[in-house]
Amino acid sequence: MGFFLGIDVGSGWTKAAICEEDKLKSYAIIPSGGDYKKAAKEAFDIALKKLNITAKDIKYTLATGYGATMADFANDALSDISCHAKGINALFPNVRTVIDIGAQFTRVINVDKDGRIINFIMNEKCAGGSGKFLQVTARILHINIEELGRLSLESKEPVEFTTACAVFAESEAVSRISEGARPEDIVAGIHKAMASKIITLVARVGMTPEYAITGGGGKDIGLVRAIENELRSKAFVPYEPQITAALGAAIFASSK
Numbered sequence: 001m002g003f004f005l006g007i008d009v010g011s012g013w014t015k016a017a018i019c020e021e022d023k024l025k026s027y028a029i030i031p032s033g034g035d036y037k038k039a040a041k042e043a044f045d046i047a048l049k050k051l052n053i054t055a056k057d058i059k060y061t062l063a064t065g066y067g068a069t070m071a072d073f074a075n076d077a078l079s080d081i082s083c084h085a086k087g088i089n090a091l092f093p094n095v096r097t098v099i100d101i102g103a104q105f106t107r108v109i110n111v112d113k114d115g116r117i118i119n120f121i122m123n124e125k126c127a128g129g130s131g132k133f134l135q136v137t138a139r140i141l142h143i144n145i146e147e148l149g150r151l152s153l154e155s156k157e158p159v160e161f162t163t164a165c166a167v168f169a170e171s172e173a174v175s176r177i178s179e180g181a182r183p184e185d186i187v188a189g190i191h192k193a194m195a196s197k198i199i200t201l202v203a204r205v206g207m208t209p210e211y212a213i214t215g216g217g218g219k220d221i222g223l224v225r226a227i228e229n230e231l232r233s234k235a236f237v238p239y240e241p242q243i244t245a246a247l248g249a250a251i252f253a254s255s256k
Contacts, residue, residue: 002059003051004256006083006249007044007074009036009067012103012131013216016043017246018051018058022090022254026051027243036067044073062253064245066104078252080245081109081120087248088212089115092236096208099198099227099235100244101217103131108201110208115248121205123197131216134223136170137190141183152187152222159189187222195226202231212236214244 003025008015010032018026028046032039040063048054055073063074064083071077088098089111098109110118138145159181161172173186211231217223218241228235238244 003053003057004250004253005044005047005058005061005074006246006251006253007040007061007063007068007071008065008080008083008243008246008249009040009063009071010080010102010245011066011105013242014039014043014065014067015243015246016040016047017243017250018047018053019247019250019254022251024247024250027240027246029240029242032067036070037072040067040071041073044071060253060256062249062256064249075253075256078249081107082117083245083248083252084214085109085111085117085248086115086251087244087246088214088238089113090247090251091238091244092210092212095210095212095236097202097205097211098244099202099211099213101131101198101213101215101223103135103216106198106201106215106217108198108205110205119205121201123201133190133194134217134220137173137187140170140173140177141186143183146219148187148191149219149221149223151184152191152220153225155182155184155188157182157185158192159185161189161193188226191220191222191226194223195230198227199230207231209233210236212238214238214241216242218242 028043061074063071063077064080068077107122109120
């Protein structure tokens with residue numbers, strides 16, 4: 001028996017997960033900020049403190065994510081896509097398609113029954129289907145990003161956006177505000193545009209039921225509902241959607 005750490009250093013958020021064998025025992029989520037090395041260490045320390053253990057109790061550490069190389073205390077690093085696949089398989093063994101909506105990138109991953117990658121695709125340089133789109137929307141409307149999902153569900157007449165591009169949608173949203181569009185209708189329209197962009201990725205990689213939504217986007221109930229409406233089926237969403245890759249990394253670490 002022993003403890004194993006997975007550290008996911010993302011562009012927007014850094015996540016740490018500690019497992020005992022393959023069971024999640026503690027986790028932490030903090031903003032990555034401008035210092036990935038500092039964020040990795042802080043997330044690690046918070047997860048340790050929650051479990052009341054020290055770094056000496058960690059047998060093996062695997063890093064993943066955009067800034068994985070900055071977690072210099074890790075024993076090794078692994079692809080975040082592999083870690084997402086392993087993490088979601090541990091949470092929902094029946095899931096075969098993962099829609100991961102991160103701060104900068106959205107990925108759609110097909111996995112097998114053992115949590116191995118079959119195929120995947122990502123949104124490359126366009127932020128239209130990623131968390132960046134949500135950040136832009138919250139800034140325009142002068143509200144906290146956490147409020148977007150609830151606000152979206154209050155919409156009666158979602159605004160139709162002619163673009164799924166975050167850059168052009170920002171200008172379009174500003175124009176709609178000046179025309180008197182209600183904030184909830186603008187957010188619902190943004191969610192619908194994002195869902196459309198994401199479903200394009202799903203169509204390209206192939207949809208295999210069941211499916212899950214992970215990443216920060218999984219915390220936005222309005223976006224989740226928009227995707228469910230497009231796919232006409234219910235999504236599995238983890239209790240904490242942002243730690244899937246960190247959990248997968250910790251599970252991989254436990255097999256070392």
